[in-house]
Amino acid sequence: MRGDSFDPDCPTRLVLDRIGDKWSVLVVLALSERDHRFTELRDRIGGVTAKVLTQTLRAMARDGLLTRQVFAEVPPRVEYSLTPLGHSLVAPIMMISDWAEEHVSAVMEARDRHDGDGRDGHGQDGRTRDGRATAAAAGRG
Amino acid sequence: MRGDSFDPDCPTRLVLDRIGDKWSVLVVLALSERDHRFTELRDRIGGVTAKVLTQTLRAMARDGLLTRQVFAEVPPRVEYSLTPLGHSLVAPIMMISDWAEEHVSAVMEARDRHDGDGRDGHGQDGRTRDGRATAAAAGRG
DNA sequence: CAGAATCCTTTTGGATACTG
C-alpha cells in the first residue's frame, strides 16, 4: 500500500500542499542548479512578487527544504540553497516539470478542442453525443 | 536545455498550475487504479467539497486528462477515467506522492525545530546565531 | 446520484511605499 495521501488528517497532505505550490516548484528548480540570492530568484522566476517569493521561501525554510544564509554586508546579501532534503525533491519535481514541458502542446490542444466543442453540441462532454452511452437505464432502486 | 517553466508567458506555467493543484494530484492518484464515479471520488479523497471537486474534474477534462462519461440512468451515474494523457501523468505524480509520504516526518521535524527555535533567539533563521556568517562586512558600494 | 446555484468567509496575491 502506497499510503494515505487521501486522508485529510495525514500530514502528507501538508507536504503535498507545499509541493503543490507552483512557486515552490520553480524555486526548487532554480536552486537545483546553483544557489541564488533573493533578487536572482525573483528575476529568474519571473512573475513572482517579492512578497509572495518571501512567503514561499520562508515556508520552504520552515519545512527544511532550503537554508537562508544572511551575510551582514553592505549592500545586504542573502543566499538561498537547498538542503539535502530539498535536493531529494529535485528529481520528482523535475519529472513533473518534464511532463509539463513535454505534454504542454497536447494539453493546449485538448483545451482548444474542448473550448470549440460547445458550438455544435451543448458543450457536454462527448461520449453521450451519439446516445450510445445510455446503458440499461434501469437502476435497481 | 530543459526549458522555460520559468517564463511566465510559457504555457508550461498553465500546466504546472493544473498539476500544482493538490486536488488534481489526488484525483489522478485515485483514478490511476480504477475509474470512479463522482461520489466515490469525493468519498475517497475526503476533505473535498462537491463544488471544488466538480471544478477540478471539469478543468482536468478540459485539459484532456480525464473523460467524463454520463450514463442516462436513474439514479444518474457519471464515470470518470483517465485518458492516455492522464495516465502519462501517473508516474510523475506518484513520485511526488511517494516523496511526500517518505519525507513527511523529516518535514514535520524541521517544522517543529523551526517553530521552537524562536524561543532563545528572536526567530530569525539560524546561521547568523553565532555571528560567524558575517563575512567581510565590506561591500564595495 | 451528481451536480448547479447561491451566499459568504477565508486566503491569496498584486501594487505601493517604506526601512535597515
Next chain:
DNA sequence: CAGTATCCAAAAGGATTCTG
C-alpha cells in the same frame, strides 16, 4: 539589496439549498 508593512482586489473554498 532584501526585504517589511499596509491596503486592497480577486479568487479560492466551504456550507447550504435546490434540481433533474
